[in-house]
Amino acid sequence: MKMFKSFPGLLFFIAAAAVMLLAGGSAEAKVRVVTSTPDFAAIAREIGGDRVDVESLSKGYQDPHFVDAKPIYITRLNRADILVYNGLDLEIGWLPILVTGARNSDIATLNSPGNVDASRFLTFVLDVPTGPVDRSMGDVHPRGNPHYMLDPRNGLLVAKGITEKLSGIDPENAAYYEENYRNFEKLLETRISEWSKELAPYKGTKVVSYHKNLDYFTRWAGFVDAGYVEPKPGIPPTPSHVAALIKKMEAEDVKLVLASNFYPQKTPRIISEKTGAVFLSIPTSVGGEEGINTYFDLFDAIVGQITSALGSGSGAAGSGSSMRNG
Amino acid sequence: MSVGRIVAVLVISLIACHAWPHTEAFAQGGEDIQKELGELKQMMEKMQKRIDDLEEKNRALEAEVESRESEEEVVVKEETVTVPASPSPGEPQGFLSKVVQSLNPEISVVAMITPTWYSLNDPVVFAHNDPENTGVNMQEVEVGFQSVVDPYFRFDSFFSFSTEGVEMEEAYGTTLFSMPLNSQLRIGRARAKFGRINQIHRHAQNFVTLPIVVAEFLGEHLNPTSVEASFLVPAPWYLELSASGGSPDVETPTFGRSPDANNLGNLLYIFHVANFFDVGESLGVSLGASFATGSNESGPDERSSLYGVDFFAKYRPLKNNPYQEVSLQSEFMWRQAETPEEELEDYGFYVEGMYRFAKRWNTGLRFDFTDTRTPIEEHEDEDHDHEHEEEEDEHGHSHDDILGLMGRAYRISPMLTFRPTEFSSIRLQYDYLNQDYGPNQHAVFLQFQYAIGAHGAHPF
Numbered sequence: 051m052k053m054f055k056s057f058p059g060l061l062f063f064i065a066a067a068a069v070m071l072l073a074g075g076s077a078e079a080k081v082r083v084v085t086s087t088p089d090f091a092a093i094a095r096e097i098g099g100d101r102v103d104v105e106s107l108s109k110g111y112q113d114p115h116f117v118d119a120k121p122i123y124i125t126r127l128n129r130a131d132i133l134v135y136n137g138l139d140l141e142i143g144w145l146p147i148l149v150t151g152a153r154n155s156d157i158a159t160l161n162s163p164g165n166v167d168a169s170r171f172l173t174f175v176l177d178v179p180t181g182p183v184d185r186s187m188g189d190v191h192p193r194g195n196p197h198y199m200l201d202p203r204n205g206l207l208v209a210k211g212i213t214e215k216l217s218g219i220d221p222e223n224a225a226y227y228e229e230n231y232r233n234f235e236k237l238l239e240t241r242i243s244e245w246s247k248e249l250a251p252y253k254g255t256k257v258v259s260y261h262k263n264l265d266y267f268t269r270w271a272g273f274v275d276a277g278y279v280e281p282k283p284g285i286p287p288t289p290s291h292v293a294a295l296i297k298k299m300e301a302e303d304v305k306l307v308l309a310s311n312f313y314p315q316k317t318p319r320i321i322s323e324k325t326g327a328v329f330l331s332i333p334t335s336v337g338g339e340e341g342i343n344t345y346f347d348l349f350d351a352i353v354g355q356i357t358s359a360l361g362s363g364s365g366a367a368g369s370g371s372s373m374r375n376g
Numbered sequence: 377m378s379v380g381r382i383v384a385v386l387v388i389s390l391i392a393c394h395a396w397p398h399t400e401a402f403a404q405g406g407e408d409i410q411k412e413l414g415e416l417k418q419m420m421e422k423m424q425k426r427i428d429d430l431e432e433k434n435r436a437l438e439a440e441v442e443s444r445e446s447e448e449e450v451v452v453k454e455e456t457v458t459v460p461a462s463p464s465p466g467e468p469q470g471f472l473s474k475v476v477q478s479l480n481p482e483i484s485v486v487a488m489i490t491p492t493w494y495s496l497n498d499p500v501v502f503a504h505n506d507p508e509n510t511g512v513n514m515q516e517v518e519v520g521f522q523s524v525v526d527p528y529f530r531f532d533s534f535f536s537f538s539t540e541g542v543e544m545e546e547a548y549g550t551t552l553f554s555m556p557l558n559s560q561l562r563i564g565r566a567r568a569k570f571g572r573i574n575q576i577h578r579h580a581q582n583f584v585t586l587p588i589v590v591a592e593f594l595g596e597h598l599n600p601t602s603v604e605a606s607f608l609v610p611a612p613w614y615l616e617l618s619a620s621g622g623s624p625d626v627e628t629p630t631f632g633r634s635p636d637a638n639n640l641g642n643l644l645y646i647f648h649v650a651n652f653f654d655v656g657e658s659l660g661v662s663l664g665a666s667f668a669t670g671s672n673e674s675g676p677d678e679r680s681s682l683y684g685v686d687f688f689a690k691y692r693p694l695k696n697n698p699y700q701e702v703s704l705q706s707e708f709m710w711r712q713a714e715t716p717e718e719e720l721e722d723y724g725f726y727v728e729g730m731y732r733f734a735k736r737w738n739t740g741l742r743f744d745f746t747d748t749r750t751p752i753e754e755h756e757d758e759d760h761d762h763e764h765e766e767e768e769d770e771h772g773h774s775h776d777d778i779l780g781l782m783g784r785a786y787r788i789s790p791m792l793t794f795r796p797t798e799f800s801s802i803r804l805q806y807d808y809l810n811q812d813y814g815p816n817q818h819a820v821f822l823q824f825q826y827a828i829g830a831h832g833a834h835p836f
Contacts, residue, residue, distance in 0.1 A: 121652035
């Protein structure tokens with residue numbers, strides 16, 4: 051009996067639990083989709099239309115490797131029917147701990163019905179190490195390069211996967227999702243061939259990027275990766291590496307330096323000034339810049355910025371000003 | 377005693393590393409599993425063959441595409457390939473071993489090695505894993521094994537090795553299935569949800585030394601073996617209530633096993649409320665309150681009660697300077713402890729500010745304070761602490777096992793950390809300690825930290 055004398059906390063606890071009982075259990079008909087990055091959210095919106103609620107945990111102008119595992123995300127994941135994430139260890143530093151805390155068996159394990167690792171929909175993954183790997187190589191991803199959404203053709207695969215998931219979880223609206231997917235597919239295929247046409251004159255352009263996160267894009271665009279501002283993935287540039295890179299760029303006549311707009315801009319800017327190459331700070335995710343609200347907007351912006359910079363042939367150009375919306 | 381523990385842990389680790397999948401498999405019916413393994417192997421070989429084919433096809437395709445430079449890009453449709461998982465173009469054996477390996481738990485090792493200088497010959501050390509004396513200290517080697525158990529549970533275990541032996545720091549199962557009231561159970565030994573720093577492993581904390589108030593009231597960490605239920609309240613912000621009851625099977629400065637142990641009322645009960653608010657996208661604030669009550673060892677009915685509030689705020693602008701952040705963290709604790717002679721009351725707090733000014737650099741300043749209304753004499757605890765006399769001697773001037781404080785103490789600690797990568801760090805820290813019951817102390821630490829194995833989570 052003595053212990054209960056010292057229990058002011060217990061009273062509060064009981065009161066709060068009662069509040070929780072009353073507040074809980076609100077029913078909502080829409081399928082709740084939570085995604086780790088805004089690209090998946092944009093695609094889920096295309097497919098789900100008004101039958102789903104979609105929310106992305108991270109922002110498009112944020113480095114997806116380093117998102118703070120804010121407890122508020124647990125609250126969002128707790129209510130999710132489907133969690134769509136990038137996989138290939140991109141979110142390894144922040145998502146697992148949130149998923150465990152979410153208390154939601156729909157998404158809790160790899161085998162849960164709403165746990166959607168979007169990398170499973172891919173047909174190929176770049177940079178899967180073939181030899182031994184260790185962390186002396188920097189922040190290597192042993193399962194391959196995770197930035198696959200920058201190849202728009204992967205957007206198609208992911209959209210198809212999301213359509214199947216949505217139809218499985220919400221079979222009543224399966225026809226609706228299927229129709230949205232077909233529209234999305236048609237439009238995206240058209241746009242892909244348009245973007246390809248716009249990029250075609252610049253095929254073979256040598257490009258230096260800040261991090262290895264643009265490889266899927268450069269591969270699709272037909273550019274040639276000539277080096278990285280980071281000496282190793284995740285390791286900030288060192289003076290000696292920058293000097294060697296500048297030399298290499300001059301020898302190989304590299305005309306373009308690209309960096310996601312969330313990376314530090316100072317070093318790539320200096321490199322472009324020293325070499326006369328064009329430097330572009332580009333958005334690499336939906337929401338990465340004001341006005342980029344769909345997956346189409348994203349590639350309109352990237353392709354537009356690159357083609358207009360290369361087309362004008364100017365020296366060290368500014369960033370972000372040449373954005374185009376479709 | 378401690379050798380026995382080491383052997384036990386080694387045996388467990390060996391089982392975990394090598395035999396774990398097999399023992400579990402055979403327990404369920406070896407033949408089925410063998411058959412399945414055979415099938416899996418076959419499937420894998422098929423897949424490998426398919427991958428090789430596809431790669432070849434892919435190469436041919438790419439060559440073709442390159443040859444038609446000015447023509448339109450070919451849209452690769454999903455019907456070309458349907459490989460369920462990300463294909464790995466490694467050697468067949470490497471691919472197979474990778475898949476099998478993934479059934480093992482994730483293993484991680486984190487070491488903290490700290491060259492240290494103390495101004496006193498008989499240094500004042502508050503926490504068990506603080507650097508012990510002038511020289512090079514092996515503060516801690518933490519070994520972790522973590523994995524999902526099955527669709528319903530995950531299990532996390534951490535063993536803390538130091539020069540004095542091994543401690544089972546954590547070993548608990550967590551429920552993964554949805555339960556009524558948004559609840560979740562943690563069963564086993566875990567760092568209790570009391571305050572903030574008690575839930576953060578030592579290597580993820582911001583300073584070399586543990587705050588005095590935490591060391592004096594919770595010990596190195598408060599990790600009773602218990603059953604903990606936590607509830608996620610459906611509120612617009614993050615609100616979690618947790619309650620746990622368990623055995624105080626680890627001696628702490630505040631709680632201990634009652635001589636009248638077989639009594640539910642004498643177990644250790646811990647309650648915690650955690651709140652988190654997003655104030656805009658750049659600022660996050662968390663506020664918590666904790667309460668713990670349990671028996672202390674001073675008599676059959678003597679109890680200790682511990683109250684705590686914690687505050688944490690982090691400002692990290694997402695748009696410009698993505699790697700800069702400022703954070704402020706503080707905890708206040710107040711303790712009441714009954715002893716047969718008197719009721720002891722003391723309190724303390726710490727405040728630490730951190731500034732990360734570049735991707736790999738951060739600096740911080742911490743202020744520590746503890747005081748008591750009922751000062752005790754040194755070594756007054758000896759009569760109820762017979763079990764720990766040996767350790768007390770090894771620790772020298774240890775405060776580890778004292779119920780109640782001797783007086784007022786404060787400490788100021790500036791710190792600078794360089795993190796070459798997420799997996800290593802070098803931390804320089806200076807401590808100035810002032811206590812009204814003993815001499816002042818200066819200390820300088822240079823802590824090296826290494827982490828290998830599984831990629832840990834970045835704590836918020």
